[in-house]
Amino acid sequence: xxxxxxxxxxxxxxxxxxxxxxxxxxxxxxxxxxxxxxxxxxxxxxxxxxxxxxxxxxxxxxxxxxxxxxxxxxxxxxxxxxxxxxxxxxxxxxxxxxxxxxxxxxxxxxxxxxxxxxxxxxxxxxxxxxxxxxxxxxxxxxxxxxxxxxxxxxxxxxxxxxxxxxxxxxxxxxxxxxxxxxxxxxxxxxxxxxxxxxxxxxxxxxxxxxxxxxxxxxxxxxxxxxxxxxxxxxxxxxxxxxxxxxxxxxxxxxxxxxxxxxxxxxxxxxxxxxxxxxxxxxxxxxxxxxxxxxxxxxxxxxxxxxxxxxxxxxxxxxxxxxxxxxxxxxxxxxxxxxxxxxxxxxxxxxxxxxxxxxxxxxxxxxxxxxxxxxxxx
Amino acid sequence: xxxxxxxxxxxxxxxxxxxxxxxxxxxxxxxxxxxxxxxxxxxxxxxxxxxxxxxxxxxxxxxxxxxxxxxxxxxxxxxxxxxxxxxxxxxxxxxxxxxxxxxxxxxxxxxxxxxxxxxxxxxxxxxxxxxxxxxxxxxxxxxxxxxxxxxxxxxxxxxxxxxxxxxxxxxxxxxxxxxxxxxxxxxxxxxxxxxxxxxx
Numbered sequence: 001x002x003x004x005x006x007x008x009x010x011x012x013x014x015x016x017x018x019x020x021x022x023x024x025x026x027x028x029x030x031x032x033x034x035x036x037x038x039x040x041x042x043x044x045x046x047x048x049x050x051x052x053x054x055x056x057x058x059x060x061x062x063x064x065x066x067x068x069x070x071x072x073x074x075x076x077x078x079x080x081x082x083x084x085x086x087x088x089x090x091x092x093x094x095x096x097x098x099x100x101x102x103x104x105x106x107x108x109x110x111x112x113x114x115x116x117x118x119x120x121x122x123x124x125x126x127x128x129x130x131x132x133x134x135x136x137x138x139x140x141x142x143x144x145x146x147x148x149x150x151x152x153x154x155x156x157x158x159x160x161x162x163x164x165x166x167x168x169x170x171x172x173x174x175x176x177x178x179x180x181x182x183x184x185x186x187x188x189x190x191x192x193x194x195x196x197x198x199x200x201x202x203x204x205x206x207x208x209x210x211x212x213x214x215x216x217x218x219x220x221x222x223x224x225x226x227x228x229x230x231x232x233x234x235x236x237x238x239x240x241x242x243x244x245x246x247x248x249x250x251x252x253x254x255x256x257x258x259x260x261x262x263x264x265x266x267x268x269x270x271x272x273x274x275x276x277x278x279x280x281x282x283x284x285x286x287x288x289x290x291x292x293x294x295x296x297x298x299x300x301x302x303x304x305x306x307x308x309x310x311x312x313x314x315x316x317x318x319x320x321x322x323x324x325x326x327x328x329x330x331x332x333x334x335x336x337x338x339x340x341x342x343x344x345x346x347x348x349x350x351x352x353x354x355x356x357x358x359x360x361x362x363x364x365x366x367x368x369x370x371x372x373x374x375x376x377x
Numbered sequence: 378x379x380x381x382x383x384x385x386x387x388x389x390x391x392x393x394x395x396x397x398x399x400x401x402x403x404x405x406x407x408x409x410x411x412x413x414x415x416x417x418x419x420x421x422x423x424x425x426x427x428x429x430x431x432x433x434x435x436x437x438x439x440x441x442x443x444x445x446x447x448x449x450x451x452x453x454x455x456x457x458x459x460x461x462x463x464x465x466x467x468x469x470x471x472x473x474x475x476x477x478x479x480x481x482x483x484x485x486x487x488x489x490x491x492x493x494x495x496x497x498x499x500x501x502x503x504x505x506x507x508x509x510x511x512x513x514x515x516x517x518x519x520x521x522x523x524x525x526x527x528x529x530x531x532x533x534x535x536x537x538x539x540x541x542x543x544x545x546x547x548x549x550x551x552x553x554x555x556x557x558x559x560x561x562x563x564x565x566x567x568x569x570x571x572x573x574x575x576x577x
Contacts, residue, residue, distance in 0.1 A: 112565060114565060115563060154568045157568065164526045169492070171493045183497060188490070188534045
């Protein structure tokens, strides 16, 4: 699929911007702090329907304005789709008696995010993605949850349901700890948590299983066949789920283990919100023993595998957004990456501070934009 | 600073106590009462307010709102006394009544299990429901709580209590609204309708 055009009004440092994109490589070049990443962020917003960094969304509105507008024209296998996001600050929203955020697909307001997903899919590779290997478990869960939600609306719904159950159950556990007496309804919340939790874990395992061969293939190509990457999924960060295991009985066992501690601490201590997966290269824990370069290669391999995953789930390649990563890669890896992008006709958006046109051959199809202070040339 | 005469201020304050009514609307309503309503109309209005507080009670059997004891539905021998439909709120009874399809009795829980709102089973009219199941006439309980996380939990909780008793237990189906086009149904509803599909 392709993003043909984007227009931004009062978004971050852009007052008014309208650009038509190339269906191949789009380069955003310019010095630091001019708005290159903001552009990628806007494109990614149109794919996932929210900001990918944890910020308050009204901070996306240009300073001194009360609303912002993002519009995108997408060409996918179904046809053309117009996406539109309007964000208002609180004051403006109250004045106009409308929601702070409104999303429209082809001019029609949507009520649920599940009606939005799938129109535009994108894979983002930013420097902070090294967190997938190095960071806390939440970074890895976020990767899975974001990717699966984009292709499976029912997964997104289960996640929402799970979070609601979790919130209610935590409330009840706190109440039990405070009062010291039993509550008969806890058993029912346990049941619900396990049931929905199992569905989420099941889907994550399914997707990891699909991602594994794809990532391994990419990793081998990036490393000349020397490295063999693998994912291992852990319940509660400690109990590994192996292929073919009886998930239901493991869940029951794990759940029973923490029950006493939960009542003591008044918080839910089991569930997919505490799971993690581990990356190993040739059987060695990458997080602990991998070098910086290995981390970067592994993340690149995962990102390339994500492209193939989206393709296999939806039948077309997503957009690829590369934030400041091209110049971080060595020549071999960079060439491999560009070869994939060009040979598979993936629409790509790249930000860079340097002149990287030398990375491309003359006949490569790329369009370069120079970004300076919220203006594109 | 000059203010409205005291009676008018009192009235504005009273209107402003109501949900969804801010100071401006309260002022507008008060002026409407003052300028556009006859004394007779105001009397009827005031009496209606008093009457609702005085006459409406909870039915001791089904816990629905009523002005007679027991309520008109529980009293009605034409209705099917073998079925009890369990709902969260009195409004749900009216919604189901509008279908004119269901002829059984109701039971209003007056809420749902939601720890965040401070509501547990002991806050709901569950004891009253179980007492009714002692009646040998009751053959079926229909669980019609809402299809969200809290309603589902309430239904599961009730199911656990009722299952051991010799009563048929059913849960209302969820799915696509009738008369609507499939294309207008949201994905959450459609997903549910698909997973609950049945053979024809």
